[in-house]
Amino acid sequence: MNRYLLAILLLLPQFAFSVGEIKNNKLSGIISDQKDNSPIPGVSIFIPEIQKGTVSDENGAYQLEHLPSGKMTLQFSFIGFESVIKTIVINKENLKLDVKMPFTTVTTQEVVVSGGFPSAQHENSIKISVLKEKELQQLSTPSLGEKLASIPGVDVISRSPGVSTPVIRGLSLNNIIFLNNGVRMENFQFSTDHPFLTNEQGADHIEVIKGPASLLYGSDAMGGVINVLKEKPAPANSFKADINSEYHSVTKGYSNSIGVKSSGKDWFWMIRANQQSHKDYKDASGDYVPNTRFNTEGLQLGLGLIKEYGSFKIYYDYLQPKLGMTNDESLEVVSEGKRKNHYWYQDLEQHLLSLKNRIFLGRYKLEFNAAYQFNNRRLNGNPNSSIFRLVDMDLKTFTYDSKLYFPGSEGSEFLVGIQGMHQSNENKGAPNRIIPNAKIDDFSVFSLLKKEIGDASLQFGVRYDHRSIYVPEQEAGGHSHGEAEEHEEEEHEEGEHDEHDEHEKELVHINRNFDHLNASIGATYHVSESLLLRTNFATAYRVPNLAELSQHGLHGNRFEEGNTNLNPQKSLESDLGVHYHTQNHNIDLSLFYNKVYDYIYLAPTDEPAPEGEGNVYSYSQQDAKLYGGEVAINVVPLSFLKFHTDYAMVIAKQDDGGRLPFIPQHKLNMNVKIFGKGNRTFKDPFFSVNWKYAFEQDNPAQFETSTSSYDLLGLQAGSDFKMGKYKMNLLLSASNLLNKKYIDHLSSLKPLGFYNPGRNLSIKLGFNL
Structure with missing residues (x-):
């Protein structure tokens, strides 16, 4: 109360x-x-x-x-x-x-909104990287994770182009927050098999905070935040429509998107529908990687009113992906190279309704946002089995946030805000329950001050968070991705229980409260018009998720045991950044050191597993550290020629010397882009050559193996052009041009011995009215 x-x-x-x-x-x-x-x-x-x-x-x-x-x-x-x-x-x-x-001939800064106050990138004390609309359009991959991985310091854990989850500076899953137009996404993101359900089709741009952001977003923002910003409304008093299609040879896959929007003097509306379908992808040997197919349908609606006293917007997002799951069981029954999901796939459904309002009250501004999202996760196995639907869960989440912006003097801004969440998870009739029925409540209050002093911009904030987790008493469980559930169900029907079965049952009941205080202080100093320095010190935290607290059963091929006594993870990170730019080149350098206390990890014990093989794997905690950095250089020596180079590295260790999981290989990217003159028909034609080198990862975590280095070559060409009164754009791309066989260290198919995708030839065609 x-x-x-x-x-x-x-x-x-x-x-x-x-x-x-x-x-x-x-x-x-x-x-x-x-x-x-x-x-x-x-x-x-x-x-x-x-x-x-x-x-x-x-x-x-x-x-x-x-x-x-x-x-x-x-x-x-x-x-x-x-x-x-x-x-x-x-x-x-x-x-x-x-x-x-x-x-200018190099990349320019943008207005960013994920840092608390809408401002220029160069005014933020925390580094916010931006993936612009044009850059998104020129990234030829069906995977949102792969698009994000084009940002230095961001990588992707991938099972297939349809099942991927991002990594920011070595932290992933529940250690990062994914936002859909500012709304925190909740998609069972405790496993690499559960991607964030966000549709980037038509997005205006994507903002990525690399580093702790708990001050602004609360628990789980230890590693950073990814915010997919919706497309802009049509310019005032105008109507716009577009159709975009693309094809990828490596999956024989296609994607289509149709958008229509209109704006008046003080209102706007928009609608976008999209659909994509991909077969199992091929590796460099021409072999299908079975059950990597996926099919997705989506719809996005928006309506807004903008008056002298404020703006009021409502959005609805719908996404229904069907994602094939490559595992030992599916290999036995799935026919290679097919498109339709029939065996062993996730059948997901996501509804998101969000309200975004900003009221202007004299010199004050009040922002109030609320959202409701419904996520249904179903895991379907073998339709020839008596139990086809193995998992069926409903996750319902209501979130709200409000910020009051106070009148600021010249060069200063101040706000106070509240945020909250109510979430419930409910298992339905399926036999496997990887996480229990539960309720989670969040409440937080925070304040943020930004002050300009001479050539420096200072930012300071504090935040208090409270989270309660309630799991009513119930049987703990997991799932094996296999047929064990069927046999167990048959035994129950026949009444064939023995004392051993009864002894193995374990009940779970959780009623815990977590409180935390976070703070952040940072500064940006403009040494000159061309050179700025950026530094930030921030704390962050993460409450253990339901799987870590409650799991008791098979997950994949391991018997995993949760720990109801886990403490929250806490961290302290320091960042140092240098940015230098002129009309013809720019350089960005970022260094970080992140100390994580009570890092949560999974490790084997001496206890024999009651099911499956081997020993029980249990969640434990230990202090850890992550450090590294990124550098990006853009040089335009001639008006028609641009060179880009970036390098990213992260090293992650536990205090006992062990290595953290899902740490990407150090990666070097180089790109040469040539611009054409164009004419009345063709505008901004270009040709580019891309080269990526991933260094050997010879410091794997306990359950991982070393990964060899690899390099990939890509080509791209495109142009905008006119056909009558219509504007069109064409993009031709070739990735992994030399068709190299390789495995990325973050491929979750690596334990099964499958390679990453081979050569991919793609074509994109856009039509604008």
Whole structure:
């Protein structure tokens, strides 16, 4: 009850402020080239806070109407020019803002929203990497995890292109948080077989926080945060539609996406439908890797109202993937190279309804967001068995967060906020229960202060979190991905129980509360216009998940035993970053050291397993450390030539000398890109060569083996072009061009002896109205 009273007290101040007289605030101006003052048509002007934007006309002029009063951040962006980011205070009906855009040949910064305050990347004390819309479109892979892995410091644990989970600086699963447009995703992410159910089709961009983010997002954000931001509404008073299709030879797979959206002066709507289907992929020998097929359908809807006193948006996301599972049992029954899921697959369903609101109350701003997500996870086995549906669970999650932004003086911002979650898991009629019926409640309160002092920007925050986990008394269990459940069920039906069976049953009951206080302090110092330094010190924590606390049974081929007495993981990380840029090149260097206390890991014991083979595997804890860094260099020596190089490494050790699992190989990427002149028909044509080298991983964890080095070559060519009055784009790609046989260290098919995908030739075609 106290937490709800606190929530009311925090929200009450909003009603004390008068909205005042509603005005039709307008913002207008001229956008021109900094070099010769010539107007620039087609510049995108966008206000992320209210999701409203427009495009400059042929004279470089723009106008936005019905804007709220108050402080807001604007981004002006156009290909070939450095993005201009302005923070303005709208306090009169007709505000003029002319912008001169400087020419640049390298990647420019973006406005990011995952760091607490909407701001330019260079103003954040925590490193936020951005994968832009154009970059997403040019990543030719059906796997969202592989797209994320193009960011230095991010990798992917993969069973197939459809089943993958990201790794940030060596931490994964419940150690990172995945957001869908700011909404925390809950998809049974305690296992590498359970990917985050988020659809990136049509996304505007993806933001990745590399490092602790518990200050902003609570438990599980020890390793970082991935936020997939929805596509922007159509510019004011316009209608847009697009159709995008792609084909991949390695899976004989295709993907289609259709989007339609429209905006008026103060409203917008959007709808997008997508579907993809992939057969079992082939390795470099031309052999099928059985049951790596997957099929997905999705739908995204959005509706928004933007008035002088605020913005109000509602979104609905639906995703239904069917993901093949490659395991010992499926190898015996699955026909290779097929498309339809029939044996041994996850049949998943995800519904997400979210509300995002921002109210402007004089000099105050109130943000209130709420979301409900329903996730049904079914694991289907052999349809010829008497038990086909092995797992059937419903996960229901309600989340909310509210932030009150206080009036700030010039160069300062301050907010207080609350966040909460109520979650319930319910097992249905299927015999296997990898996690029990349970209820989880979260509540947190936090504050964040940002202050500019001279050439430095300081950021400080504190946060208190409370989590309660309640598991009513029930039989503990797991599942084997095999047929043992069928035999057990038959015995129960016949009443053939013996004393040994009764003795093996174990009950689980959990009623625990966890409290934690986190803090973060960081600074960004602009040594000059070209050079900035960034440092941050932050604490983070993670509450043990339900599987770690309660499991008792076979999971795969191991008998795993949970530990109801596990402590939360805690960490302290320090980061140091250097960024240098000129018109023709930029350099990013990031170093980190992360000390993790009570790291949770699985290890064998001396106790013989009551089922399966070998001994019982039990969850234990020990202190650990992770350290390393990333460097990325972009150089454009000529207007038509660009070189890119990045290198990422992470070393992870337990204090007893053991190694942590799922630590990626050190990786070096190089890219050479050549730009064409183009003409009236073809615009921005390019050709690129990519080379990746993964170093040998000779420090495996206890259950892993060493992995040899490998290198991959890729080619890409593409262009935008016009067909009549329509805009189109074409992309041709070849990955693993030399068709090399290799296994990545984070492939979860490695224990089964299967190689990663062989050569993949792909084609993407987009049509824009």
